[in-house]
Amino acid sequence: MHPDLQKILLTQDQIRARVSEVAGQVDRALSGKRPLAIGILKGSIIFYADFIRCLTMPLELDFMAVSSYGSGSTSSGKLKIKKDLDTDIKGRDVIVIEDIIDSGFTLACLKKLLNERGAASVTIVTLLDKHERRTEDISPDYNCFEIPDEFVVGYGLDYNEEYRSLPYIGILKRSVYEK
Numbered sequence: 157m158h159p160d161l162q163k164i165l166l167t168q169d170q171i172r173a174r175v176s177e178v179a180g181q182v183d184r185a186l187s188g189k190r191p192l193a194i195g196i197l198k199g200s201i202i203f204y205a206d207f208i209r210c211l212t213m214p215l216e217l218d219f220m221a222v223s224s225y226g227s228g229s230t231s232s233g234k235l236k237i238k239k240d241l242d243t244d245i246k247g248r249d250v251i252v253i254e255d256i257i258d259s260g261f262t263l264a265c266l267k268k269l270l271n272e273r274g275a276a277s278v279t280i281v282t283l284l285d286k287h288e289r290r291t292e293d294i295s296p297d298y299n300c301f302e303i304p305d306e307f308v309v310g311y312g313l314d315y316n317e318e319y320r321s322l323p324y325i326g327i328l329k330r331s332v333y334e335k
């Protein structure tokens with residue numbers, strides 16, 4: 157285990173099994189379609205790569221990078237698009253692939269934007285859900301793990317851009333981010 161971690165929350169085996177289970181559900185639900193899989197950079201990249209390899213339908217890939225500002229409430233918060241899609245999504249079935257849903261602000265804004273752009277359907281898949289932190293009225297269509305309100309890193313998730321390449325998800329020691 158990385159020395160900056162307090163404990164491992166989800167092992168590689170747990171992640172592998174659950175990602176394949178959830179991807180199987182999405183695969184069945186969107187069978188016969190040709191969806192666009194949208195990865196939200198950067199945290200989702202490892203989940204994205206594992207998830208899409210479990211899907212069996214023809215698939216196109218695209219990415220967005222966004223950051224949120226403001227209070228976290230829909231009325232006063234703002235979503236900044238740092239990298240937009242290359243694809244016109246009008247009439248397309250899209251799968252949004254996120255690493256974590258926290259306040260829900262990012263996904264609420266993204267869902268609205270993708271619907272405004274004319275997506276035929278928007279399916280939201282998240283690896284982790286910190287449900288107790290939610291302030292927006294949004295739920296993912298598919299969630300791999302509900303987790304407690306702890307600072308988690310690994311499998312794509314970072315603290316100050318570190319720890320993203322750890323193959324498991326761990327809880328960071330308080331001393332690392334409180335110093």
Ligand code: PRP
Pocket residue numbers: 196197198199200222223224254255256257258259260261262263313314
């Ligand atoms: C994280 C995550 C979501 C957002 C969730 O991204 O990937 O996009 O925060 O938070 P919310 O539900 O409160 O809106 P982050 O800004 O950490 O960027 P990163 O993926 O590049 O690490």
